[in-house]
Amino acid sequence: MLNKMSSYFVRTLREDPVEAEVDSHKLLVRAGYIRRAAPGIYTWLPLGLKVLRNIENIVREEMDRIGGQELQFPLLLPREPYEATNRWEEFGPSLFKLKDRKEGDYLLAPTHEEMFTLIVKDLYSSYKDLPVLLYQIKEKYRDEARPRAGIIRGREFVMKDLYSFDLTDEGLAHSYQLNRGAYRRVYTRLGLDFVICQAMSGAMGGSASEEFLFPCEIGEDTFVKSPGGYAANAEAVTTPVPDAIPFDDAPEAKVLPTPDSTTIETLVAQANKLYPREDRPWEATDTLKNVVVVAQQPDGSSEVLVVGVPGNREVDMKRLEAALAPAEVRMAEPEDLKAYPDLVPGYIGPQVIGPNSPRRTVDEEGHIAGSPRYLLDPRVVSGTRWITGANEEGMHVFNLVAGRDFEADGTVEAAEVLPGDPAPDGSGPLTLERGIEIGHIFALGRKYAKALGLTVLDENGKAQVVTMGSYGIGVSRLVAAVAENSHDDKGLIWPVNVAPFQVHVLATGKDSEVFEVAEKLARELEDAGVSVLYDDRPKASAGVKFKDAELMGMPYLLVVGKGLAEGKVEIRDRKAGTAEDVAPDAVVTALVERIKGELEKTALARTSTELVGEPDQWELDQGEEGME
């Protein structure tokens, strides 16, 4: 059945939706692909659903290619398995929980490690059964505190999650590489650049994890790269710890008045004017900023913490949160400080916090009370000297030496990463970029198998705990990522293998022959296996039709209009922006060939010799860099 604009369930909007911040969101709504049903929850209109399915199928092909077997778990899950792994609590408020009519506890699946582990435990029992790769493509639910950017961070979203089960660590490393290769192929086929970054494991746990980030200014992840090939999510960057400095000759600490020094800049300026340092001018890096935050655990308990970072850096809340996972972290409010009268906002210093606090008590079991815990940036090593708050309005303390004059309860990776910071592996200075997380792979190890008792008998008949990997792609997010990657100010520009329709046929003008020929060509294209949307609207102007077509973003436009009288129809290439006149009886073949060519470039390659693109982006698991 030919899809015609006159009856296709789509309406384009001229105005950006008020809630939309990023281009992909604006365009997907305006062009009639998605509609918001609730915050972070979207309806897929017919056009959007086609794109989602096309991307799903590419992901499915690559999972099948590495031997993945597809199954499907429920979305409504019982509490017990998540209780066994402690995630019923650990997921905290991001887990949608509910009760059934018998008061049984259920949850909406946020991720399925538990279910996959249990199904393998149910079916398999021998080392001979392994390895096995199982996956599903299915909705997931996370009650994000801040759903944003349309389908980029939703509360209901479609995810492909694959899990590998191996007997040995080497087996896991192999499965991990298989999946890593499959991910590279998925993104390459979608035309998406990607950077493989070291990542934090977050709520998944496990020993190693990498993220695939699509570099993109509107991405909410910051990642770093070094000239030597290091790449990591900013959350996962570790600070090289400097050597301790002997402090025998360090000057004595002095509390001094610093009137009107409300920022690090004014403080440094005033310090250099009033109390110049003996060897060189004071710099922002000599100041120690102490920031009060509240970490809320999934069980609802919360703790006030003070985080100390060099004054030239902000506290990066995402890094801090990653370091304190699974807690959620926010800046402290005046209300939170009431219990700690020593903390003078703007002048908080280490002498009255952490282990140095005169109010600190530690009971026999080691429980700390009376003062907040104090966590320091790893750069604040023993012997470093600082200008920092004196816990008194208008006063700072100078030459306060770490290890001599103050201590902390521990270190924390909370300071923002700055361009030029050294890579932790010594591979050079870091540059910073933003990106959208389009995949995340985890070498989980034996955590889930242990918690849920998944063992198999080895060659000697001995029970061995299975080791697992977990590999996720946000399939609905990929729709947005492809849209971000490929659009202009007129609208979307879909790759041929993703587009809801490959050709948008436009009949322009009022000549009935134009409409007849346009419909005939549309049908011939369909018969040739090309997917077609035919704009048959009798009253819409050519301008309206072009505008809609450009907004909706099919890769090829076939325009049948007044040129027809001279034996010409027009092929427009939405991406190249080119237009070309072709004879009506040659246009079907011309389009079929172009489309076939495009599809072949991005098709599932069956053997490595057929692979397309940079060889190292396609190789399955040979010669790739190993897991770091």
Added chain:
Amino acid sequence: MLNKMSSYFVRTLREDPVEAEVDSHKLLVRAGYIRRAAPGIYTWLPLGLKVLRNIENIVREEMDRIGGQELQFPLLLPREPYEATNRWEEFGPSLFKLKDRKEGDYLLAPTHEEMFTLIVKDLYSSYKDLPVLLYQIKEKYRDEARPRAGIIRGREFVMKDLYSFDLTDEGLAHSYQLNRGAYRRVYTRLGLDFVICQAMSGAMGGSASEEFLFPCEIGEDTFVKSPGGYAANAEAVTTPVPDAIPFDDAPEAKVLPTPDSTTIETLVAQANKLYPREDRPWEATDTLKNVVVVAQQPDGSSEVLVVGVPGNREVDMKRLEAALAPAEVRMAEPEDLKAYPDLVPGYIGPQVIGPNSPRRTVDEEGHIAGSPRYLLDPRVVSGTRWITGANEEGMHVFNLVAGRDFEADGTVEAAEVLPGDPAPDGSGPLTLERGIEIGHIFALGRKYAKALGLTVLDENGKAQVVTMGSYGIGVSRLVAAVAENSHDDKGLIWPVNVAPFQVHVLATGKDSEVFEVAEKLARELEDAGVSVLYDDRPKASAGVKFKDAELMGMPYLLVVGKGLAEGKVEIRDRKAGTAEDVAPDAVVTALVERIKGELEKTALARTSTELVGEPDQWELDQGEEGME
């Protein structure tokens, strides 16, 4: 990638699962298609998922064929639209409700009338936009009090739901017939018999509805048929009301002792012995049985009711519940009767209940109190005379005449339908059968459009409320229905268009040549477009392989074994039970032809002249009987 049993994620079970009652459930679990994750909630293993997808695709083809456009709504939905139609309350405890982190109310979609109505309201505004048919194939959630029979009645299940939107009643009638025709084609293609039954509308509301029932002994629905073509769900059968009888000459009512008459049979026997009737013997149809039930409304409020039915019939709780929808109904417990001391269990009679109760009060607003409401079978018309309880242990009242000696608060269709009962349309005596509901279509009318404000401008620029139809198929239930329809004591027998794999290749014995040839043939079949599962297990005996293959139910088995030495392999037809020797180099062609033939028989027919089967089962919308 060739699917091999040695690594395919399946394990068969020799024993029936303890919780399984019906064959389809037992076999789907034993053969490795599904696993229970929670009561009424199932995991689709790889084999099961393939069957589900195959059925989904047949349904999708038929929806597309009538012009249905597929989209997809979220499963997690906000409360507001369901509040507007009152269904947030009406669904009662069968609705899964939950709160998000901001205490917002959400539900898991039980059905999507509201969302479809709102999306049409969002996109469309003119009569020219109509009609439109929109559908999705997606999970639904209903917290059934009694999930049963595996995926036949689950709490999470996959449904195809299509909605039609029309300006006029005639438009709706046409859309209804389009869908009715599509349903006939879906079931015919799946090889399922079906009976189109008049049905109750239940929680959907609307003016007319029909159910498609697959006749099947384990079905939980009872339906009736008459020789004249009447068919209805037993819930929807109405009782022809007899004429009233003059009672001037009726004998006086008398309370008489009836010792040891604890059943209708003993009561009738004793009545005939002790108090014979003047004109003929007493029969069970002369007794009036009064049954106490509790109807619980969705808002949690409940009411004790007495239902009076002729003693030869049981109260059919499903009919009663359908009549009292949306209330849920249960038999009263002794606890429920405490408030009504007049009701003597076993001897309840109409003289102290309903309007006849001396305790009955009615306030100014018509609210009834003091005695339970009394609802009578429609056969209990004025002038009928009865033996019934005298509200005293061991006593019955004789010749109690309706309209003279007692009254009720109303009538109710609660008595069971018995074989031989007259069809309400006069088309003859009814026969009863059981069936599984495999589809339900509703002419909803304007209820939802009104509640949610869906109007379009008509030709005169005047706003008109749109009229809707709703058409549902339980897609996951169809998997069970097809399995019920097609199995034997050895296992499942899938139709070719539904089977997870079309050919199950078995290599039997230990000869390495057997395995080589089997794998070669399996690959050749795959290259010819046939889906294949290859049992390559080196150590499993031929017996185990045959047992597994028969249990798993692929339509064709290709057995490569010791016959190979004589140049023979064997094709087994699982359904026909036949076996045939074929030369190895002829077997691929032979199988491809059979499979092609089977698929063509059940394929999507593009024009009526290509249609297969009984013509009246295929015609689109011409010449079908209209909506009753």
